[in-house]
Amino acid sequence: MIRAVLTIDDIASKNTPAIVDYLCEKGIKPLMFAWGAKVEEYFDNAVYVLKKGITVGNHSYSHPNFSKLTIEEGIEEIEKCEEVLDRLYSAAGAERRYRPFRFPYGDKGGACREKLQKYLAEKGFDKLDDRRIAYPWWKEQGLDRDIDTLWTFDLAEYNIRPGSGFTADDVMKRIDDPSPANGAPMLADGGEHIILLHAHDETEELVPGYYRQFIDYLLEKGVAFIEPEFIPKK
Ligand SMILES: [Zn+2]
Secondary structure (H helix, E strand, O other), X not given: OEEEEEEEEEEOOOOHHHHHHHHHHHXXXXXXXXXXXXXXXXXXXXXXXXXXXXXXXXXXXXXXXHHHOOHHHHHHHHHHHHHHHHHHHXXXXXXXXXXXXXXXXXOOOHHHHHHHHHXXXXXXXXXXXXXXXXXXXXXXXXXXXOOOOOOOEEOOHHHXXXXXXXXXXXXXXXXXXXXXXXXXXXXXXXXXXXXXXXXXXXXXXXXXXXXXXXXXXXXXXXXEEOOOOEOOOO
């Protein structure tokens, strides 16, 4: 058995509603991470996500590398996105039960890492339930304690762009790879995953319905998508 929570970053976008419709059709409930600026740009598409009962988390306002920011700048990025998400939830008439956070590029803030974790904990951000993840590196890197949501498997489909030489076939090869350079092997039996995919219109233009192709393949290989759950706060 392979279990996975699907996380989709960088909403909202033009292709967001189509992704949501596809996932509803497949009975998959993802966790989506939004940047504030993109929610403002495609507000109705972000409302659509919430109307389908999907949790939208904070992915900063303008998607910077947090290690290049001061602690004050980092906090401002998070808070500015919080304000947009509060507005979004209220426009959609949805209750904001959980506040997960994901750092852009998985960049946890370098020298500010500890301070940012402390900030996330104090502000009551929610930690995705990762207690079944047993990869040794997950604990060695302190990911079992961090509040933000990282991933165990990156589909890396954002590498598909003009001139990169990286294709949809390379994504399939990553899925099949029994010993990937980073993250955990996707298809090893007993695997527990947090999968990373993006809602990028740039990818849609090059590979229409790319998400469908990759997720159909994962389903075909027996991956069971589970609903995101959060660790209850003490
Ligand atoms: Zn992102």
